Amino acid sequence: MSKIERQGLTRRALLARSVAAGALVVAGAGFIAAPNAAWAVEVRVISEHQMATLVQMARDIYPHDRIADQFYAIAVKGYDAEERKALVEEGVAALDAAAQAAGHADYVSMGWEEDRVKILQAMEDSGFFQTVRGGLVTGLYNQKEVWPIFGYEGESFSQGGYIERGFDDINWL
């Protein structure tokens, strides 16, 4: 999905692309996930533009090229809430203002990650940035569905541990 498409999200469009990944489960509060249809992110309190900006910002903070948008969306989904609305409004406005000052329409339509990262670096100490970054540490990396992308195998007790499944199988030393 290009930056422009993210900008113009419809309610059901955002997560559509990653369905191919297969058997994903409902993983975030307020998420409606239909296994064989498109994924949707439902935005109730904040705007679609704000949600799209948060998703882009999340990816720019913790960029993993092999992790699909939907996992970033799950990680920031919690900002679509009345008590966080003000924080998001202010934060996204600041991102867009910085983007405009650099000659772009808004944050999500900036083409290069490094240009967006410069904007994030300038606001690194803000409450908005620190809240979003801090939340991602568990919001993104504690999703069991992303673990296989890193090769991490998770729970192992039910499979009898690794005693017969390669705890010492290193072969290149």
Next chain:
Amino acid sequence: MVAKFDLTDDSVVVVIGTGAGGGVLSNELAQKGVKVVALEAGGRYLPEDYINDEWESFGQLAWTDPRTTSGDWRVARDFSGLPAWIVKAVGGTTTHWAGASIRFQEHEWKALSTYGAVEGANLLDWPIDAAEMAPWYEKAEAKLGVTRTGDRAGLPGNNNFKVFEKGAKALGYTEVHTGRMAINSADYDDRMACQQTGFCFQGCKWGAKWSAAYTDIPRGEATGNLEVRDHAHVARILHDESGKVTGVEYFDKDGNLQMQKARIVCVAGNSFESPRLLLNSASEMFPNGLANSSDQVGRNYMRHTTGSVYAVFEKPVRMWRGTTMAGIVQDEAHHDPSRGFVGGYELETLSLGIPFMAAFLNPGGWGRSFTTALDSYENMAGMWIVGEDMPQATNRVTLSDVKDQWGLPVANVHFSDHPNDVAMRNHAYKQGMAIYEAVGATRTFPTPPYPSTHNLGTNRMSEKPEDGVCNKWGQTHDIANLFISDGSQFTTGAAENPTLTIVALAIRQADFIAREMAVGSI
């Protein structure tokens, strides 16, 4: 038959906390026929309850009541409300621990004499020595089933160990092996052998790793002399006009304040909660807190000089498979001031899963420098540094303005590195990175210390009453029937993981208490 003692029974020994110190002490006393009421703030969890998931397990077992921090350690910035990663549960932090079980080296009992005075450090010799401790260590090793002691074989090396071993040997290190671990390499003491599941920090679901939760606690209960009350948070220790302690007040399961009488009280709440409890027990007679005439309660907080080194290789390592910490290099553990610091350090294998790695690799870090490290997680190996840190009077636990759910002032933990700690850590980072570079690491990460897992020294043992809080038996200098029974009694920290020593001291203390009770001196 599990005992049930009356709140007014003033013949019992009350033990506060059921971890490495308190759990073992309770059982050892019960085995000798002494009646014990053990009060534990946390709940009961057994292997079937443990969870192979880092954050979920943390939520189940960790102490998350509020604490505050100050000082220039990075933990105060990155984890300001979580100075330590320790457990609130029956069995204490022995549910989380990795099992590394090594004795102090002989000279480490005499840090001041061996190192000489170090500026800014409050060094002291322990009032006990290696010869005195040798038989107690032997009992502790047998209790824990420590590998490579007695006739117990070592554990097999996992992938993380093999990388570590090859690099260490390439550097010329010779004391390299899979560690002395309280993890069964073969069935032992009704516990099965390690299945290499790799979640040692989350509670061993096989029971292969020793934990007081499923060994000492139930065995003590089986004697009929031990009653463990869980969800019992001790608020205050009480005393009479003669200055002897008479019992404790605690909040029970339902939040009601109860009073349990006692003949003797033993404090074993780990090194933040133990001094906090003594300070919160201040009275007209003891305005600075119990057992604090020396003003040493809460001071000399030590956490070991730690840090980690992770490294990425061209090919997969899969370090998470198998025992979390079964691997050690001991060549740097000796005292050799030519390295630019006193004391020594151990290097031990360590692995974290993706969730914890994201939180701890470089707290606060972001962007591609951070994420490309995680992208190579499968090809990563890891080790932990554990070295002797300097006791400093200003590194201390005090009472904070913040209150907990019981309305009690919480512990503020103040810590700043001593220059010796910094020099040691930097040396260890260099050696750790060299180990991995020797086997082809393409990138290395000198990773900052995590919230403290080893917490020591805040009620230290001393020969002279003015230098510390308790004597060589853990008996407080000021109050004969009040004992310190956990890691807070450490005079100095030594380079070794502390639990074997905590357990050895608890076994020894039980022997002392039972003996003194029998002759009626306490």
